[in-house]
Structure formats: structure tokens, C-alpha cells
């Protein structure tokens with residue numbers, strides 16, 4: 081079932097059109113990849129999904145009902161969690177404190193239930209395939225991939241139905257990217273709808289069920305996995321026909 085659907089979304093900034101008639105459906109337990117080069121409109125799409133700004137025209141449906149996100153809180157209440165590249169984690173705090181940041185478990189006297197929170201954090205990460213030897217370590221000591229994973233696990237644990245990931249592998253090496261992609265697959269297995277924003281078709285193709293390419297605000301590809309090969313995805317991302325024309329020019 082689709083959790084969220086964007087229909088014919090357009091966003092203009094003054095005379096400039098950043099999104100032009102974009103359609104996107106996020107289903108339970110699927111990974112929808114949004115690809116695009118710089119300036120394609122990816123951040124604008126994230127802001128629309130996160131309730132940071134309303135579209136100029138078009139509809140947002142949550143559970144098939146037309147919805148207006150007046151603020152990021154509305155998007156969160158609808159179960160949409162956005163994990164930004166600049167992660168909302170506090171480097172000087174432990175993994176478990178970060179995990180429960182803003183959602184701390186306390187006793188009736190207001191004391192933190194430390195041990196319980198540590199166990200839950202550890203189990204949650206373990207269940208999704210990440211074993212941290214110690215959830216007491218500061219987040220600042222984790223690798224970039226582990227930090228991403230903690231942020232995603234936190235969103236899943238606190239009930240996100242859709243997680244929007246903004247270039248989660250952009251700053252990571254091969255091994256770390258692999259860890260994050262494995263974690264994305266684990267979130268999908270739990271029925272979470274994932275929107276993976278990336279400019280890397282190889283990463284997208286490793287986990288994606290559906291692919292959309294944005295180019296200057298327009299959707300130039302919108303295809304299920306069985307309708308597009310990695311080669312076709314890569315070629316479209318690279319500008320496809322433009323590249324062919326360029327090589328023709330070069331060798332003529």
C-alpha cells in the first residue's frame with residue numbers, strides 16, 4: 081500500500097521552476113531512489129516531503145488522503161522522518177543518549193532509565209545487523225557510516241513509516257557505504273518506505289525498487305527495477321543522449 085504520494089508537484093522560486101510536475105509514490109517496504117545531478121531539484125523535493133515548504137501546485141496524499149504539511153511537525157506526525165546529510169546527532173554524547181535524544185525514558189521521579197535505554201539501543205542496532213561493542217561511546221568516535229546508521233535506526237525505532245535519506249553515502253568509502261546500504265535494506269524488510277536521494281546510480285541500483293531521475297526539476301525517468309538496467313540508469317544519469325552527441329562532436 082502506498083504511504084505517501086506526490087502528484088504533479090511543482091515548486092517555483094520567483095520566476096525559477098525547481099520542480100516541474102513531479103510524481104512520486106512511496107510504498108511500504110520499498111526503496112524509491114531519487115537521482116539527479118547538482119541543481120536537479122533533489123533538495124527541493126526533500127523539503128517538500130519534510131514539510132519545510134509547501135509545493136506551489138500539486139497534491140500530497142498520505143494514506144490516500146490529500147494532506148497539507150504546514151510544518152516539519154506535520155510531516156513527522158504523518159510518519160515521515162528525514163535524515164539529513166548534516167546529521168542531527170551530538171558528537172559529544174554517547175550513542176544511546178543520541179538514540180533517545182528528545183524521547184528519553186524516565187522514572188516517575190524524572191530520572192533517566194539509563195540501563196533500559198542502553199539495552200534498547202543495543203538491541204535495535206543488533207536486530208538491524210549492526211553490532212557496536214559499546215553504546216556508551218561518543219557518537220563522534222563512530223565512523224561516518226555508523227553515524228548514519230544510528231540516525232536511521234533511531235527514526236525506525238520511533239515509528240517512522242517513511243524515511244527520507246539525503247545522500248547518505250555521499251561522504252563514505254566503499255565499505256562504509258555497504259554498511260549503510262545493508263541497513264537501508266534492513267529497514268525495508270521491516271516494512272519502512274525508504275526514499276533514497278543520491279547522485280550515485282550504482283548505490284541506488286544495489287537497493288532500489290523504483291527509480292526516478294530529476295533533471296532541472298523534470299522527471300526524465302520514472303521506472304520500476306524490472307524496467308531499467310544499471311547501465312541504462314547510469315547512462316541516463318550521465319546525460320545520455322547529450323554525452324552521445326558530445327562524443328559525436330569530438331570524433332567527427
Ligand SMILES: Nc1ncnc2c1ncn2[C@@H]1O[C@H](COP(=O)(O)OP(=O)(O)OP(=O)(O)O)[C@@H](O)[C@H]1O
Pocket residue numbers: 093096097098116117118119120121122123124125
Ligand atoms: N530558495 C531558493 N530560491 C531560489 N532558487 C532556489 C532556492 N532553492 C533552490 N533553488 C534553485 O532550485 C534549483 C534546484 O535546487 P536543489 O537544491 O533542489 O537541487 P539539488 O538537486 O538538491 O542540487 P544539489 O545536489 O546541488 O544540492 C537550483 O537551481 C537552485 O539554485
